[in-house]
Amino acid sequence: MKVTIVAGARPNFMKIAPIIAAIKARRQEGRDIDYRLVHTGQHYDKNMSGSFFEQLGIPEPDANLESGGGSQAEQTGNIMVRFEKDLQEHPADVVLVVGDVTSTLACSIVAKKLHTRVAHVEAGIRSGDIRMPEEINRLVTDAITDYFFTTSEIAGANLSKAGVPGERIFFVGNTMIDTLLKHQPNFVQPAIWQETGLKAQEYIVMTLHRPANVDQEQQLKALMDAIVSASRELPLIFPVHPRTGKMLKNIGISAPNLHMIDPLSYLEFNYLVQHAKAVVTDSGGITEETTVMGVPCMTLRDSTERPETCTIGTNELLGINPAAIAPAFEKLFNNEWKPGGIPELWDGKAAERIADQLLALG
Missing domain, CATH: 3.40.50.2000 (Glycogen Phosphorylase B;)
Known part of the structure; x- marks a missing residue:
């Protein structure tokens, strides 16, 4: 299986880092899975230097589309034009998008129009505030996604209410927490x-x-x-x-x-x-x-x-x-703050579940 992984902003890279590690581990075991990492260049971040990738164990992207700048519409259009060319030159079995940034929306649309399956990591989360650009991105992406990887049962329920069949929803946990738990001993x-x-x-x-x-x-x-x-x-x-x-x-x-x-x-x-x-x-x-x-x-x-x-x-x-x-x-x-607990499956193994499910989907 060939998976094209899309990231466009700093939080995206923190979410995809453990997925890449899990895919690499399975490939080393002889499993039929490989990935290509595409950075849309949506956000320029001075902290996104080589050291950022090195610290979090993220390989350098296979492509940087350099699509940053401009209005929401200009940025969306730039990403779509450049990602379409990249995906045509490097076909994939699945395009995996994460989160809710403009790149998530734009690359999902391109993939579907090129008849490529889309997997959305962090699918189904909803704020209920349509004024947020991120909420629009979530709604549109989930309307055309094939496989939904969710961080919580609540997110899965949101998708079910929208008519998504249960067999396409996979409750896997939170890859952002995978990254947090892995690197907690290395905080500086x-x-x-x-x-x-x-x-x-x-x-x-x-x-x-x-x-x-x-x-x-x-x-x-x-x-x-x-x-x-x-x-x-x-x-x-x-x-x-x-x-x-x-x-x-x-x-x-x-x-x-x-x-x-x-x-x-x-x-x-x-x-x-x-x-x-x-x-x-x-x-x-x-x-x-x-x-x-x-x-x-x-x-x-x-x-x-x-x-x-x-x-x-x-x-x-x-x-x-x-x-x-x-x-x-x-x-x-007054020491009256609630102690809190950790949500189900926020255990550092979400990416492993995603990689295994991608293999099962074939």
Whole structure:
């Protein structure tokens, strides 16, 4: 079986790394499976250097389509044109896409129009918020996918409600957690630890990048003021997304305990998360990682496509009203935060299940 694996952004590579390792292991056993890795170039990330690939054990892509930049429509079109040529030159039995970025949508459409089967890793997750570009990508991709690899029973139920036959849904677990558990022993203490004299359980990590939180100056300022006020002067370590950085400069936020730093590598960032008292974020993926590491997490969103991080894990959905922040911090400081548990099959073996299922599908 020839599998073309598509990745377009940094989180995609963290999700496909264990799948590649599992395919390689089975090939070494003499099984009939091989892969080709295509990087669409959707996102340019200065941390996506050779060291990023080396640290996570990801081979260099077989092709980089260099499709970044432009509007959503321009980017989608560029990816489709370039991926169509690549897939025609390198036919596959299955195109495997992950997550919910523009590349996921674009390459799924191309594959289906070239009569190639599509497998979607992280299929079926839904936020219910159609205003999110990611939600549109999820819905369209899952409408044309052949094989659905899910991270939770909830995701499988979403697909069943949409009419997907049960024999095409495979509950395998979460490949992002495969990567986390594999590399947890290798986390690296970032420079900010020594620079600010951080101590375990005595600082807060925060990330913000979603439009609802950062595109309006008043909203961003209100959120930042509320977080600073509620933090009881604990250090706030804020690796700043470029999108957020532009707005922060405009509103001039500063506080003695607020440390705004450049984005960190995967191993450095998760070192901070693992030892933090809590995380404040609007990222979906981080809520999965905090759940597995048992770190309290406050999510500044009105909905989540990963409800298991709330119902089972350490995450709480606060919404985007700044007034919700102080009560959440009070609960944290009063040691009343829920301990949380780990969702089913988030055990570091999801990629192995995916590779075995691909072989079974033939």
